[in-house]
Amino acid sequence: MNPKKVKHIVLAGNPNSGKTTLFNALTGLHQKISNLPGTTIEKKTGYFNIDNQKISITDLPGTYSIHPKGEDELISVGFLIDPKEAPIDLIVFVADAGNLSRNLLLYSQVADLGYPMVLALNMNDLAAKKGISIDIAELSKHLGVIVCPVNARNEIGLAKLKEAIIKVDSAHQSTFYDGTGISDANFFSNYRHFLQDQIQKLNELDPEQTKKNELDISTETTARYHKIDKILSSSLEQDAKKNKNFTQRIDSVLLHPIYGFLVFYFTLFVIFQLIFKVAEYPMNWIETGFGFIAETLKTNLPSGMLSSLICDGVIPGIGGVIVFLPQIIILFTLLAILEDSGYMTRVSFITDRLMRKFGLNGKSVVPLIGGMACAIPSIMASRNIENKKDRLITILVTPLMSCSARLPVYTLLLSLLFIEQKQSWVDLRGVILLGMYLLGFAAALLFAFIFKLILKQKEKSFFILELPDYRKPRLKNILFTIKAKAGDFVFNAGKIIVMVSVVLWFLASYAPGDKFKKIDHKYANYTADDKAVKIQSERLEVSYAGIIGKTIEPAIKPLGYDWKIGIALVTSFAAREVFVGTIATIYSVGNPDDVKTLSAVLASQKRVSDNTPLYSLATVLSLLIFYAFAMQCFSTLAVTYRETHSIKWPLVQFFYMSGFAWLMSFIVYQIFS
């Protein structure tokens, strides 16, 4: 082994230039990639070896220049100007060959920080389709660095790039632009201080100084571009006739003022149909499978506490959640296709005008649509919204979008509304489900508008967005996304669900004092068939779980819920999907003898007071509304805290959402009952 120290290289470049694809190709890791500028929002480090040299490689969020506008750009620029604990030995600058002029602007700025550089020209295949040909030797000569054509997607050109990574050392510095009036000897460190000063001054917001800075910087930027253009005029050729421009042909339909919106709505409609129609088959298999497991275990295990814990607590809890895996996989697949194809940015484009009215931004659409999968990564994705107020409002309202954790709850409740579903090409549940998602979206807009009126704003909102070329979604990439998301759902959500199920089983199986004994005593001489059921249901009522449910019953009675639903509401505050597991556990604890499918069990529940069905239309609608709006996810509150650096905003989020949920559920229940 070579005892040489680890060489630290950094991938820098414009958003969507393929840095993470290259990172994955070099390290064999699977960081999330897509055709959506701003997918990487944190710096990530991985390791690989070239011969015996160990290399650590850091992938940075893309930035258009060294003068950051958004939070994600600030992460990259801050790191490049002052890498602190991780000194940079070499920068591999990843540039999109199809848009070289703009990519080289950042290249020139990074080069002037004094780092040794290698230029990786990515996506040459796409550039060739646009009629662009680049003279590598000529470009390399003018820039004074090694230029490596690569195709990160197909892992072409990596060997040459690795060779360059080993070869280039700290002696390879080259100045690009020297119009800053700084003397040559300390050019690099001076340029660095100049930038640091500017970032600090921008924070101080002294209007006169800011204005002068903006003028200085923009003059410098223009000068850099003119120099870049001069270099490219000798090293790049553009054959306008060869430009096939596949993207523009698609966009003439997808960005059409009328068809564009139709296509968008149709896309959403198809997503919701698929979630119900296609997912139905695997869901039936899973349901049958878990029923079979519970029944088999019950007949074969010696009856006792442990058996009861497994068959009545853990298995229904897990089964009640695994069954929704097919729907979640379909949802994440479709979202990944939208991102990877490049369509997501078009959605931002056509919705910006509408979103602006509500205090949001076209870029808010990405977190909002992502919020249909999960609010946590979506809130983090809001980092590429440059305007602080737009971003804060986006963070606050994103959890109102119906996330995948609500999907199991909706599905269960909808199945109660349509016990007998007639076969037709449109699944009515799919239509109502789409309605639930639209309701979440409408509430998000409503509250965005309210926050827009309340919150004060200094900077002006703007929308400057690159629309990348369309690309064929990468199957491998989508499969990794699904694997990660499905794994996350099963293991992380699964952990909470099993824990909650076990705790719940204990709470439901024990009572303070000798209450259970008294019930047994009461029924000692009772001989009718429903003896076991009666004992169980009275036991649940006096158990610890029953006490919790009864305690909150007064608060939820106006919404049409009884104390059993109350228990599920309480446990849902760990995570929404726990509702299904809890309901499964509660009712199976109450009726130990049948392992019927859950919705049939629920449909047969009667209200104790008047013997009417407990899950009536009014109750089910009220529950749907409550789950649509209430803030019942601690992880989301935690990420809001992390992104806003303030305890105030998660609290605001919790109270406005839950208060609104209570109010709306109350209104719905009173109207329909």
Next chain:
Amino acid sequence: MNASELKQGDTAVIHHVEFSDLRNKLIEMGCFEGNKIKRLYTAPLGDPIAFDINGYILALRKEEAKLIEITLKKIES
């Protein structure tokens, strides 16, 4: 004339970006003096607008497009 007044499909040459907080940002995105700009698409209700800037698509709000001063260019497609 500014970029928001450009007709669908027309090409022009940028000659100046007006002073604002976004001046440098717009220049960075390729709206520098001498570069070509072509109007490609308009979102519903006339805003935002997508332009071709030297081979890539940039979407801007009307307000931002107004900051970009242009000269019409009668040229090849």
